[in-house]
Amino acid sequence: MKNKAFKNLIYSLSISVISLTLFSFSNPVPIKNIPPVVDSGFKIRTIIVDAGHGDRPPQGGRYSPGAQGAYSFERNVTLAIAKKLQDELEKQFPDVKIVMTRNDNYDVLWGKRAEIANSNHGDLFISIHCNALPDRKVREVTGHKHHKPVYRTVSVADRSGKGVLLLVYSTNRIGPQNEALRENEEVGDDNKVITSTENKADDPMAAILLNQMKNKYRKQSIHMADLINTEFTQTDGRPSDGVREQVVFVLDHTAMPSVLVETGYINNHEEEDYLNSEKGQNEIAGSIVRAVQRYKDEVEESGK
Numbered sequence: 428m429k430n431k432a433f434k435n436l437i438y439s440l441s442i443s444v445i446s447l448t449l450f451s452f453s454n455p456v457p458i459k460n461i462p463p464v465v466d467s468g469f470k471i472r473t474i475i476v477d478a479g480h481g482d483r484p485p486q487g488g489r490y491s492p493g494a495q496g497a498y499s500f501e502r503n504v505t506l507a508i509a510k511k512l513q514d515e516l517e518k519q520f521p522d523v524k525i526v527m528t529r530n531d532n533y534d535v536l537w538g539k540r541a542e543i544a545n546s547n548h549g550d551l552f553i554s555i556h557c558n559a560l561p562d563r564k565v566r567e568v569t570g571h572k573h574h575k576p577v578y579r580t581v582s583v584a585d586r587s588g589k590g591v592l593l594l595v596y597s598t599n600r601i602g603p604q605n606e607a608l609r610e611n612e613e614v615g616d617d618n619k620v621i622t623s624t625e626n627k628a629d630d631p632m633a634a635i636l637l638n639q640m641k642n643k644y645r646k647q648s649i650h651m652a653d654l655i656n657t658e659f660t661q662t663d664g665r666p667s668d669g670v671r672e673q674v675v676f677v678l679d680h681t682a683m684p685s686v687l688v689e690t691g692y693i694n695n696h697e698e699e700d701y702l703n704s705e706k707g708q709n710e711i712a713g714s715i716v717r718a719v720q721r722y723k724d725e726v727e728e729s730g731k
């Protein structure tokens with residue numbers, strides 16, 4: 428991401444936050460001037476839909492392949508769900524602009540995704556991913572030597588993961604990263620893994636301002652994640668690990684309420700079938716749209 432452009436964006440957004448705050452403390456409007464319906468003016472105008480991961484671009488370079496199941500890849504499932512989500516959102520909210528961070532199979536780097544979200548002035552960022560548990564290391568006996576067992580360590584796929592998980596921005600940069608780590612990974616041409624968790628700006632002032640903004644959006648992000656989680660569990664009957672705060676690069680760098688949706692475990696056979704099915708993808712998109720509807724009604728009413 429271009430640092431200067433990003434800093435400028437942070438400064439201008441901060442000024443609008445400050446001016447809004449000042450405005451809300453200005454002198455009360457004389458009663459006779461209050462219209463019968465108070466229109467706070469806040470409207471959700473732009474929603475960013477982010478299909479996680481992607482193929483290596485034709486020109487080469489870094490990309491983030493994501494997880495894989497027995498027959499499908501996370502990067503293809505996320506694009507299929509994101510496209511359904513885009514269609515449904517456009518149908519449901521014709522006045523809202525839906526911006527996709529990628530439309531084809533090729534990956535867009537995490538930093539670029541955040542830049543697309545910020546430069547389009549998104550009011551909500553929804554990132555679509557699939558989960559996968561890492562392989563378990565187990566020791567197995569391969570034979571005996573001098574009446575003693577001989578062991579070797581092997582990797583065994585852990586297919587026990589089930590259900591959804593919602594991730595939101597975390598301020599806690601220290602501590603176990605666990606599941607979120609893969610969502611920060613990119614691999615270079617040499618297939619070495621690079622993890623993007625570095626802080627957003629070299630300029631401490633810009634970093635402070637972005638942090639302030641992220642804190643402002645923290646509650647809204649958690650609320651949005653809660654609404655999506657409720658739809659998944661109560662309407663679709665999906666198991667859930669709930670809402671978790673974690674350091675995820677794209678959530679960390681988007682100046683708007685942001686939620687990362689782990690739609691299911693692609694390395695669990697049953698879940699992989701669900702994630703690849705029309706029924707599953709439609710259910711997931713439908714649940715997110717209903718959650719957006721509730722969120723939109725609430726924030727537009729309260730003028731947050």
Ligand SMILES: [Zn+2]
Pocket residue numbers: 479480493494501556557609610
């Ligand atoms: Zn992912």
